[in-house]
Amino acid sequence: MRLFFALWxxxxxxxxxxxxFASYVKPLGGHRTLAANLHLTLAFLGKVPGTRxxxxxxxxxxxxxxxxxxxMDRIESWKKPSLACLRPAAVPEExxxxxxCLHAGLEREGFNLEARSFKPHVTLARNIIIPAExxxxxxxxxxxxxxxxxxxxxxxxEGSIYNVVGEWSL
Numbered sequence: 052m053r054l055f056f057a058l059w060x061x062x063x064x065x066x067x068x069x070x071x072f073a074s075y076v077k078p079l080g081g082h083r084t085l086a087a088n089l090h091l092t093l094a095f096l097g098k099v100p101g102t103r104x105x106x107x108x109x110x111x112x113x114x115x116x117x118x119x120x121x122x123m124d125r126i127e128s129w130k131k132p133s134l135a136c137l138r139p140a141a142v143p144e145e146x147x148x149x150x151x152c153l154h155a156g157l158e159r160e161g162f163n164l165e166a167r168s169f170k171p172h173v174t175l176a177r178n179i180i181i182p183a184e185x186x187x188x189x190x191x192x193x194x195x196x197x198x199x200x201x202x203x204x205x206x207x208x209e210g211s212i213y214n215v216v217g218e219w220s221l
Contacts, residue, residue: 052099052101052203053096053097053099053203053204053205054107054201054202054204054216055094055095055202055204056092056094056096056107056111056199056201056202057090057091057092057093057200057202058091058121059198059215059218060198061197064089064194065086065087065088068086068089068137068173068175068192069085069086069089072126072137072175075126075135075175075186075188076126076135076176076179078181078183079176079180079182081133081176081177081178081179081180082176082177082210084174084176084177085210088212088213089174089175090173090200090202090213091121091171093153093169093199094150094153094154094164095164095165096157096162096164103162104216106160108201108216110160111199112219113156114149114152114156114219115148115149115152116199116219116221117145117148117221118145118195118197118221119145119195119221120143120194121146121192121194121196122140122141122191122193123138123173123188123192123194124138124140124187124191124192125137125140125185125186125187126138126186127172127185128182128183129182130182133179133182134172134174134177134179135174135175135179136173137172137173137175137188137192138171138172140191142171146171146196150169154169196221197221198219198220198221199218199219199221200216200217200218200219201217201218202214
């Protein structure tokens with residue numbers, strides 16, 4: 052099964068983001084992310100045998116669970132991999148510590164991680180056609196991050212379906 056760790060907004064926040072940013076991302080073309088799929092990935096694991104789930108759940112238990120707020124102030128569009136995403140103005144120390152502990156724990160347990168550096172973002176649309184300059188978001192989104200999740204990604208004709216396998220309050 053395909054798994055990843057993410058910061059997971061509640062469903063009201065997901066719906067609000069999808070509606071609020073529609074006018075920003077529609078002109079870029081592509082496919083808007085379903086509200087229920089909006090999240091911020093911390094570590095993508097790819098295919099993981101079911102026998103490793105308990106290891107990942109224990110790792111989630113051992114991570115720092117400090118609450119923090121992400122101040123999202125802009126939408127960026129990237130030619131490669133052709134995304135439009137919501138980005139934070141700055142990365143809080145709590146997020147840096149959480150990602151560092153998560154990546155260290157995953158490496159210690161023998162999981163392979165992507166080589167690229169962590170660039171926090173919430174994907175609003177995929178396969179955009181017309182990349183644009185960075186757009187400021189007004190009013191700025193103040194997201195009080197409340198949940199860390201281990202998520203299963205299942206391919207479907209209309210796009211991936213995400214199911215939370217484990218969750219931890221921050």
